[in-house]
Amino acid sequence: MSEIAIHQANGAAPVVSARGAKVNLAAPLARFSFRGPEAACVKAGPAFRTGLPTTPLSSSHTQTRAALWLGPDEWLLLAADGSAGQIFGVIEAALGDTPHALVDVSERNTALIVSGPRAAWLLNSQLFLDLDDTVFHVGMATRTLFAKAEIVLWRTGKDQFVIECWRSFLPYVAGLLAEVARELEVA
Amino acid sequence: MLLIHCPYCGVERPEIEFRYGGEAHIARPAEPSKLSDEEWAEFLYMRTNPRGLMAERWRHVHGCGRFFNAIRDTVSDRFLKVYKAGEKRPDMKKLAAEAAQ
Numbered sequence: 001m002s003e004i005a006i007h008q009a010n011g012a013a014p015v016v017s018a019r020g021a022k023v024n025l026a027a028p029l030a031r032f033s034f035r036g037p038e039a040a041c042v043k044a045g046p047a048f049r050t051g052l053p054t055t056p057l058s059s060s061h062t063q064t065r066a067a068l069w070l071g072p073d074e075w076l077l078l079a080a081d082g083s084a085g086q087i088f089g090v091i092e093a094a095l096g097d098t099p100h101a102l103v104d105v106s107e108r109n110t111a112l113i114v115s116g117p118r119a120a121w122l123l124n125s126q127l128f129l130d131l132d133d134t135v136f137h138v139g140m141a142t143r144t145l146f147a148k149a150e151i152v153l154w155r156t157g158k159d160q161f162v163i164e165c166w167r168s169f170l171p172y173v174a175g176l177l178a179e180v181a182r183e184l185e186v187a
Numbered sequence: 188m189l190l191i192h193c194p195y196c197g198v199e200r201p202e203i204e205f206r207y208g209g210e211a212h213i214a215r216p217a218e219p220s221k222l223s224d225e226e227w228a229e230f231l232y233m234r235t236n237p238r239g240l241m242a243e244r245w246r247h248v249h250g251c252g253r254f255f256n257a258i259r260d261t262v263s264d265r266f267l268k269v270y271k272a273g274e275k276r277p278d279m280k281k282l283a284a285e286a287a288q
Contacts (some may be wrong), residue, residue, distance in 0.1 A: 056196045056251070071251035072195055128188075128201045142196070145204055145249045 004139065004158030006066045006078050007111050015174045018181035020118030023174065026111035026162070030084035030184040033065075034091075036100030038119060041073075044102075046079055048092035049089065059141045059154060068141040069155060076141075076152060076164065083107075109152075110167040112174060115160040118184060123153070125180040133158055149173050191245065194269045195253045200241050209246030210234045211256040212276050239263060240286075244272075258282055 009024035016023035031043040034052070045051040050060045050067045052075050054151060059068045068076040080089055084104055091102055114123060120131040126147040129136060133155075136142075140153040154162045165173050205220035214228055216222055235241070241261050246254045258268040258277060267282050 057198070071253060074252060128203075143250055144254075146201070150249050 002027050003160055004066065004154075005059060005156070006064065007113050007156070007162050009113055015112065016122075016178045016181045016185040018118075018122075018167070019118040021114065021122045021181055021183055023122075023177050023181070024113045024115075025061075025174075026113050029106065030079045030087065031104070031106045031109050031164075032084070032091075033073045033103045034077055034100070034121040035073055036095075036098070037073055040095055040098045040100035041075075043098060044100065047091045048079075050077075057083050057140050057142050059139050061139075062168045065156075068152060069136070070141075070143050070152065072074055076105075108166055109164050110170050112163040112165070112170070112177070113152070113156075113160065114163060115157070118157050118160050119161055122168055122177060122180060122184070123163075126176055128152070129153070131155075131161075146173055147176055189264065189266075191257070191266060192269050193247045193250060193253070194255050194271050195251045196247065200247070200250060202246060204249040206246045206248045207248050208254060211242040211244045240283050242276050242279070245269075249275065259288065 011023060014022050015026045024100065025092040033140055035043065041052045048065065048067060050062050050065050052067050053069045055062045056070065057069060059066055060097040064080050066078045070076055084106055087106065088102065117129050127144060129144060136155055138155050138157060141152060143150065143152050149165055149171065149172050152164040154164065163173060190199045191205050192199045193201055219227060239260060239262060242256055242257055243257055244254055245257050254272050256272060257278050259266050259267055267286055268277055270277065
Protein backbone atom coordinates (compact mmCIF):
# COMPACT_ATOMS: atom_id res chain seq x y z
CA MET A 1 0.00 0.00 0.00
CA SER A 2 1.44 3.34 -1.00
CA GLU A 3 -0.44 5.26 1.66
CA ILE A 4 1.50 6.84 4.49
CA ALA A 5 0.04 5.56 7.74
CA ILE A 6 1.54 7.63 10.53
CA HIS A 7 -1.92 8.74 11.56
CA GLN A 8 -4.35 6.02 12.59
CA ALA A 9 -8.07 6.53 13.15
CA ASN A 10 -8.82 6.72 16.86
CA GLY A 11 -11.33 3.84 16.76
CA ALA A 12 -14.38 5.93 17.54
CA ALA A 13 -17.20 6.44 15.05
CA PRO A 14 -16.18 8.65 12.09
CA VAL A 15 -16.86 12.38 12.41
CA VAL A 16 -18.23 12.34 8.88
CA SER A 17 -19.35 9.29 6.97
CA ALA A 18 -20.84 10.24 3.64
CA ARG A 19 -21.00 8.65 0.22
CA GLY A 20 -17.44 8.86 -1.12
CA ALA A 21 -15.85 10.62 1.83
CA LYS A 22 -15.07 9.75 5.39
CA VAL A 23 -13.49 11.83 8.15
CA ASN A 24 -11.94 10.18 11.19
CA LEU A 25 -10.36 11.70 14.22
CA ALA A 26 -6.76 10.50 14.51
CA ALA A 27 -5.33 8.75 17.53
CA PRO A 28 -2.85 10.80 19.59
CA LEU A 29 0.69 11.28 18.28
CA ALA A 30 3.87 12.86 19.57
CA ARG A 31 4.47 16.12 17.70
CA PHE A 32 7.29 18.62 17.65
CA SER A 33 7.76 21.99 16.11
CA PHE A 34 11.40 22.21 15.05
CA ARG A 35 12.98 25.48 13.92
CA GLY A 36 16.55 26.17 13.07
CA PRO A 37 19.01 27.13 10.33
CA GLU A 38 20.66 24.68 7.96
CA ALA A 39 23.36 23.76 10.47
CA ALA A 40 20.67 22.56 12.89
CA CYS A 41 18.63 20.87 10.17
CA VAL A 42 21.46 18.59 9.02
CA LYS A 43 22.06 17.41 12.59
CA ALA A 44 18.42 17.00 13.60
CA GLY A 45 17.46 15.04 10.47
CA PRO A 46 19.56 11.91 11.14
CA ALA A 47 18.78 12.14 14.88
CA PHE A 48 15.06 11.97 14.09
CA ARG A 49 15.84 9.26 11.50
CA THR A 50 13.60 10.59 8.71
CA GLY A 51 15.88 13.43 7.63
CA LEU A 52 14.37 16.90 7.40
CA PRO A 53 13.17 17.71 3.87
CA THR A 54 14.51 20.93 2.35
CA THR A 55 12.35 20.92 -0.77
CA PRO A 56 9.39 23.29 -0.30
CA LEU A 57 6.06 21.60 0.53
CA SER A 58 7.58 18.15 0.83
CA SER A 59 7.78 15.58 3.60
CA SER A 60 9.90 12.60 4.51
CA HIS A 61 8.85 9.62 6.56
CA THR A 62 9.65 6.18 7.89
CA GLN A 63 7.14 3.61 9.07
CA THR A 64 6.32 5.44 12.29
CA ARG A 65 7.80 8.93 11.91
CA ALA A 66 7.38 11.86 9.57
CA ALA A 67 8.90 15.30 9.07
CA LEU A 68 6.83 17.91 7.23
CA TRP A 69 8.39 21.00 5.63
CA LEU A 70 6.52 24.10 6.80
CA GLY A 71 9.05 26.79 5.95
CA PRO A 72 12.75 27.16 5.06
CA ASP A 73 13.61 26.86 8.77
CA GLU A 74 10.54 25.18 10.19
CA TRP A 75 9.37 21.56 10.32
CA LEU A 76 6.56 19.61 11.96
CA LEU A 77 7.80 16.30 13.34
CA LEU A 78 5.38 13.43 13.95
CA ALA A 79 6.07 10.22 15.84
CA ALA A 80 4.31 7.49 17.79
CA ASP A 81 2.42 8.53 20.90
CA GLY A 82 4.51 8.24 24.04
CA SER A 83 7.88 8.59 22.31
CA ALA A 84 8.12 12.37 22.83
CA GLY A 85 10.50 12.25 25.80
CA GLN A 86 12.93 9.88 24.11
CA ILE A 87 12.92 11.80 20.80
CA PHE A 88 13.43 15.09 22.60
CA GLY A 89 16.51 13.67 24.33
CA VAL A 90 18.03 12.25 21.14
CA ILE A 91 17.57 15.42 19.07
CA GLU A 92 18.78 17.71 21.85
CA ALA A 93 21.87 15.52 22.32
CA ALA A 94 22.63 15.58 18.58
CA LEU A 95 22.30 19.36 18.36
CA GLY A 96 24.29 20.38 21.41
CA ASP A 97 25.06 24.09 21.18
CA THR A 98 23.71 24.60 17.64
CA PRO A 99 21.00 27.29 17.85
CA HIS A 100 17.54 25.81 17.33
CA ALA A 101 14.10 25.51 18.89
CA LEU A 102 12.49 22.15 19.57
CA VAL A 103 9.05 22.41 21.13
CA ASP A 104 6.69 19.62 22.07
CA VAL A 105 3.33 20.47 20.48
CA SER A 106 1.71 17.04 20.91
CA GLU A 107 -1.17 18.52 22.88
CA ARG A 108 -1.53 21.62 20.73
CA ASN A 109 -2.43 19.82 17.53
CA THR A 110 -4.95 17.22 16.70
CA ALA A 111 -5.53 15.53 13.38
CA LEU A 112 -8.37 14.56 11.08
CA ILE A 113 -8.01 11.86 8.43
CA VAL A 114 -10.07 12.64 5.35
CA SER A 115 -10.38 9.72 2.98
CA GLY A 116 -12.40 8.46 0.06
CA PRO A 117 -12.77 9.25 -3.65
CA ARG A 118 -14.52 12.55 -2.83
CA ALA A 119 -11.99 13.60 -0.15
CA ALA A 120 -10.38 16.25 -2.36
CA TRP A 121 -13.81 17.56 -3.34
CA LEU A 122 -14.78 17.78 0.32
CA LEU A 123 -11.60 19.69 1.22
CA ASN A 124 -11.93 22.01 -1.75
CA SER A 125 -15.16 23.31 -0.30
CA GLN A 126 -12.95 25.41 1.99
CA LEU A 127 -9.44 25.20 0.51
CA PHE A 128 -8.17 27.25 -2.40
CA LEU A 129 -5.47 24.75 -3.33
CA ASP A 130 -5.41 22.67 -6.48
CA LEU A 131 -5.65 19.15 -5.01
CA ASP A 132 -5.26 17.25 -8.27
CA ASP A 133 -2.79 14.46 -7.54
CA THR A 134 -0.45 15.56 -10.31
CA VAL A 135 -0.12 19.00 -8.67
CA PHE A 136 -0.49 18.22 -4.99
CA HIS A 137 0.94 14.72 -5.08
CA VAL A 138 1.20 12.10 -2.36
CA GLY A 139 3.63 13.19 0.34
CA MET A 140 3.18 16.92 -0.19
CA ALA A 141 2.42 18.99 2.87
CA THR A 142 1.61 22.63 3.34
CA ARG A 143 0.37 25.06 5.92
CA THR A 144 -2.67 26.86 4.62
CA LEU A 145 -6.06 28.22 5.60
CA PHE A 146 -9.18 26.07 5.94
CA ALA A 147 -11.88 28.71 5.80
CA LYS A 148 -10.67 30.85 8.74
CA ALA A 149 -8.62 28.23 10.58
CA GLU A 150 -4.93 27.66 9.97
CA ILE A 151 -4.17 24.01 9.23
CA VAL A 152 -1.38 21.82 7.93
CA LEU A 153 -2.60 19.70 5.03
CA TRP A 154 -0.68 16.54 4.19
CA ARG A 155 -1.54 14.19 1.35
CA THR A 156 -0.93 10.65 2.62
CA GLY A 157 -2.50 8.76 -0.28
CA LYS A 158 -4.20 9.32 -3.60
CA ASP A 159 -7.55 9.59 -1.83
CA GLN A 160 -6.36 10.31 1.67
CA PHE A 161 -5.40 13.54 3.41
CA VAL A 162 -4.48 14.46 6.94
CA ILE A 163 -5.49 17.78 8.43
CA GLU A 164 -3.30 18.78 11.37
CA CYS A 165 -4.99 21.65 13.17
CA TRP A 166 -4.91 23.27 16.57
CA ARG A 167 -7.24 21.40 18.87
CA SER A 168 -9.30 24.50 19.64
CA PHE A 169 -10.02 24.82 15.89
CA LEU A 170 -11.14 21.20 15.58
CA PRO A 171 -14.90 21.68 16.20
CA TYR A 172 -14.87 24.45 13.58
CA VAL A 173 -13.00 22.41 10.96
CA ALA A 174 -14.87 19.15 11.60
CA GLY A 175 -18.18 21.01 11.71
CA LEU A 176 -17.60 22.60 8.31
CA LEU A 177 -16.62 19.24 6.82
CA ALA A 178 -19.74 17.60 8.25
CA GLU A 179 -21.95 20.35 6.91
CA VAL A 180 -20.49 20.18 3.39
CA ALA A 181 -20.60 16.36 3.41
CA ARG A 182 -24.41 16.57 3.58
CA GLU A 183 -24.26 17.63 -0.06
CA LEU A 184 -22.78 14.25 -0.92
CA GLU A 185 -25.85 12.56 0.56
CA VAL A 186 -28.28 14.73 -1.36
CA ALA A 187 -26.51 14.38 -4.70
CA MET B 188 -9.02 36.84 -5.92
CA LEU B 189 -5.45 38.10 -6.02
CA LEU B 190 -2.91 35.30 -6.44
CA ILE B 191 0.55 35.92 -5.05
CA HIS B 192 3.62 33.86 -5.85
CA CYS B 193 5.67 32.99 -2.76
CA PRO B 194 9.39 32.81 -3.62
CA TYR B 195 10.06 30.44 -0.72
CA CYS B 196 7.24 27.94 -1.36
CA GLY B 197 7.56 28.34 -5.13
CA VAL B 198 3.78 28.32 -5.63
CA GLU B 199 0.97 30.78 -6.18
CA ARG B 200 -1.38 31.15 -3.26
CA PRO B 201 -4.46 33.28 -2.62
CA GLU B 202 -3.99 36.70 -1.08
CA ILE B 203 -5.78 35.60 2.10
CA GLU B 204 -2.71 33.58 3.13
CA PHE B 205 -0.54 36.72 3.08
CA ARG B 206 -0.11 39.89 5.11
CA TYR B 207 1.00 43.20 3.67
CA GLY B 208 4.14 44.58 5.28
CA GLY B 209 4.50 48.11 3.96
CA GLU B 210 7.16 49.60 1.74
CA ALA B 211 10.33 47.56 1.20
CA HIS B 212 14.00 48.60 1.33
CA ILE B 213 13.65 51.03 4.23
CA ALA B 214 16.75 50.59 6.36
CA ARG B 215 16.50 51.33 10.05
CA PRO B 216 19.08 53.98 11.00
CA ALA B 217 22.07 52.43 12.78
CA GLU B 218 21.97 54.88 15.68
CA PRO B 219 18.49 56.30 16.21
CA SER B 220 19.60 58.34 19.26
CA LYS B 221 21.80 60.53 17.04
CA LEU B 222 18.95 61.53 14.73
CA SER B 223 16.90 64.70 15.01
CA ASP B 224 13.16 64.36 15.57
CA GLU B 225 12.55 65.29 11.93
CA GLU B 226 14.92 62.61 10.65
CA TRP B 227 13.37 60.02 12.95
CA ALA B 228 9.85 60.99 11.84
CA GLU B 229 11.05 60.71 8.24
CA PHE B 230 12.15 57.13 8.87
CA LEU B 231 9.05 56.18 10.84
CA TYR B 232 6.26 57.72 8.85
CA MET B 233 7.26 59.06 5.47
CA ARG B 234 6.63 56.71 2.56
CA THR B 235 6.78 57.26 -1.19
CA ASN B 236 3.18 56.16 -1.91
CA PRO B 237 3.79 56.05 -5.66
CA ARG B 238 1.23 55.77 -8.42
CA GLY B 239 2.59 52.82 -10.38
CA LEU B 240 5.31 50.36 -9.43
CA MET B 241 6.12 49.95 -5.77
CA ALA B 242 8.50 47.64 -3.92
CA GLU B 243 6.74 46.29 -0.86
CA ARG B 244 7.10 43.65 1.81
CA TRP B 245 4.71 40.75 2.11
CA ARG B 246 4.61 37.90 4.55
CA HIS B 247 3.31 34.43 3.76
CA VAL B 248 1.90 34.22 7.26
CA HIS B 249 -0.44 31.25 6.74
CA GLY B 250 2.14 29.33 4.70
CA CYS B 251 5.88 29.25 5.17
CA GLY B 252 5.83 32.32 7.43
CA ARG B 253 8.59 34.14 5.50
CA PHE B 254 8.80 37.81 4.65
CA PHE B 255 9.63 38.53 1.02
CA ASN B 256 9.55 41.51 -1.33
CA ALA B 257 7.32 42.12 -4.30
CA ILE B 258 6.99 44.72 -7.03
CA ARG B 259 3.32 45.59 -7.42
CA ASP B 260 1.63 48.06 -9.69
CA THR B 261 -0.53 50.15 -7.35
CA VAL B 262 -2.83 51.12 -10.22
CA SER B 263 -3.64 47.70 -11.65
CA ASP B 264 -2.79 45.61 -8.55
CA ARG B 265 -0.63 43.39 -10.74
CA PHE B 266 2.39 41.69 -9.20
CA LEU B 267 5.32 42.05 -11.61
CA LYS B 268 8.01 40.34 -9.59
CA VAL B 269 8.59 38.67 -6.24
CA TYR B 270 12.00 38.15 -4.70
CA LYS B 271 13.43 36.89 -1.42
CA ALA B 272 14.15 39.21 1.48
CA GLY B 273 17.72 40.50 1.34
CA GLU B 274 17.93 40.44 -2.46
CA LYS B 275 18.55 43.68 -4.34
CA ARG B 276 15.67 45.76 -5.62
CA PRO B 277 15.20 44.89 -9.31
CA ASP B 278 15.45 47.47 -12.07
CA MET B 279 12.08 49.22 -11.74
CA LYS B 280 12.35 51.10 -15.04
CA LYS B 281 12.98 47.88 -16.93
CA LEU B 282 10.04 46.20 -15.21
CA ALA B 283 7.80 49.15 -15.99
CA ALA B 284 8.83 49.03 -19.64
CA GLU B 285 8.14 45.30 -19.81
CA ALA B 286 4.76 45.74 -18.16
CA ALA B 287 3.81 48.50 -20.59
CA GLN B 288 4.27 46.24 -23.59
